Amino acid sequence: DIQMTQSPSTLSASVGDRVTITCRASQSINTWLAWHQQKSGKAPKLLIYKASSLESGVSSRFSGSGSGTEFTLTISSLQPDDLATYYCLQYDSYPWTFGQGTKVEIK
Amino acid sequence: QVQLVESGGGVVQPGGSLRLSCAASGFIFGSFGMHWVRQAPGKGLEWVADIWFDGRNKYYADSVRGRFTISRENSKNTLYLQMNSLRAEDTAVYYCARDFGSGNYYKGLDYWGQGSLVTVSS
Numbered sequence: 038d039i040q041m042t043q044s045p046s047t048l049s050a051s052v053g054d055r056v057t058i059t060c061r062a063s064q065s066i067n068t069w070l071a072w073h074q075q076k077s078g079k080a081p082k083l084l085i086y087k088a089s090s091l092e093s094g095v096s097s098r099f100s101g102s103g104s105g106t107e108f109t110l111t112i113s114s115l116q117p118d119d120l121a122t123y124y125c126l127q128y129d130s131y132p133w134t135f136g137q138g139t140k141v142e143i144k
Numbered sequence: 145q146v147q148l149v150e151s152g153g154g155v156v157q158p159g160g161s162l163r164l165s166c167a168a169s170g171f172i173f174g175s176f177g178m179h180w181v182r183q184a185p186g187k188g189l190e191w192v193a194d195i196w197f198d199g200r201n202k203y204y205a206d207s208v209r210g211r212f213t214i215s216r217e218n219s220k221n222t223l224y225l226q227m228n229s230l231r232a233e234d235t236a237v238y239y240c241a242r243d244f245g246s247g248n249y250y251k252g253l254d255y256w257g258q259g260s261l262v263t264v265s266s
Contacts, residue, residue: 086251128252
């Protein structure tokens with residue numbers, strides 16, 4: 038199985054800060070990686086697919102990059118509404134696997 | 145608009161069975177693969193199973209293979225998860241999600257339901 042390792046587990050940043058979350062795969066997944074946002078008590082929401090494609094309707098403050106085994110999710114200017122846990126998901130091969138999540142807090 | 149509504153969750157004893165349903169609307173259900181993903185209380189997301197649009201292919205996480213069965217009824221726009229031999233560690237919110245896209249536009253999971261809580265406890 039492909040292991041997905043996210044870092045950091047938690048981050049605290051101020052409104053307006055640039056925030057970066059990293060996801061590392063245990064083997065190459067090409068660009069078959071998505072980022073999902075989950076707010077407290079809610080279902081996850083797709084933000085980025087195929088490593089760098091922005092889902093329709095998602096703020097352009099979110100961007101993704103990477104290929105192979107190293108990926109990043111960047112929030113260009115953190116906003117209060119971005120308070121959430123972010124998960125990477127590899128869909129290159131079965132079983133699909135998620136990272137353990139990164140909780141983003143607002144200072 | 146796309147809607148996915150799970151039902152069937154509840155409290156069940158260890159070793160028991162439960163069947164979850166996911167009612168889909170707002171899209172042509174029979175044209176899309178579907179997944180189940182779960183989340184134990186306070187924990188992260190875990191992919192559980194997937195079924196192709198026509199039901200011919202199914203895939204499972206090792207943790208549920210042989211105990212859970214994913215199925216679908218395209219005529220009823222409904223996805224199912226039959227869960228047998230339930231264990232305490234199966235306690236979680238179970239989400240259904242749609243599989244979307246192909247080629248360079250393959251998104252993986254694009255829409256999620258609101259989830260259904262399954263509690264395995266004596």
